[in-house]
Amino acid sequence: MPPTIEMTTTWERTCEVADLEPGWGEVALLGTHQVALVRITDEEVYAVTHHDPHTGAPVMARGIVGSRGDRPTIASPLHKEVYDLGTGECFTDPGLALRTYRTRIVGGMIEVELDR
Template identity: 65%
Template sequence: MTVILDRAEDLATTGTWHRVCPLDELEPAWGEAALIDGRQVALFRTAPGEVYAVVQQDPATFANVMARGIIGSRGSRPTIASPLHKEVYDLETGECFTNPELKLATFATRVVDGYIEVEL
């Protein structure tokens, strides 16, 4: 599933919530890519009602592949491993556990009336 939303008129606007897709369309433990306001975002559902959003671009290689990453955890922290070089990132903070010089941009998410929304 790839979702494309119309690009907003004012690209400088921040703090805007964007409706992406129904929660039921995002499979648990699986990533999907969405184009939101001209940005590629990777979405992950780790548990019922628990959704994370990160930038689609891998910080190590600059390839747009993070939606195909491997979901896991470090203790109680949900993680995503890059599908290319397997760097492991915290889904909440974007911190890279395997290389402190790398960081994955994260976005706030919420579920409203059964739909996933992402704040950009």
Template identity: 75%
Template sequence: MSITMQEHTGRTALAEWRRVCAIDDLELSWGEVALLRARQIAVFRIGADEVYAVDHRDPHTAAPVMARGIVGSRGERPTIASPLHKQVYDLGTGECFTDPNLFLQTFRTRIVGGFVEIELGEDA
């Protein structure tokens, strides 16, 4: 299924939603990896209907390890800490709390009919 989305820049980009798995296949506070368009994406179920998706590559080392990171929070913001050097990232925005020079790519998610879907843009 493809849809056209308006980006913040005013450009139109083709976005595609890809079904990954059933929501019940994901354990709470545990990461899994999905392979979409030859790209590894870490998927985390935080609540009953709350799922986040981020690049599986650690921004600091480029190692594919983020799905094995430590899930936590900073106030109301869900986070993931890299399992290698423990940099902490906001799961929703990709902002790094411990090093402002690092950024973790995030992907929009949705649950449709009990299945998790991840939005991929042209660059994914």
């Protein structure tokens, strides 16, 4: 019987919330993960992969931040596919999805949950 591989997660500190401009993305390198952080408000920060699901290019932190109704979004700066920041769902191409990461704010610092 093959050994069971247990997935674990860890919270990685990235930066202070105040270091991010509302409505803009910034890249954080967390181990081997390039993560795009997007601050919407002081209490609302999203983390998604920095790699565009359509092309694989590391550009998502430079995407266009907006919303669809009450759902915050980011559009790829390359081909303008629009993704839900919370779920990663692509509004413009159902065949694409953006990887999302859970975030939390602890003592003014943004932490991102990563698989290990």
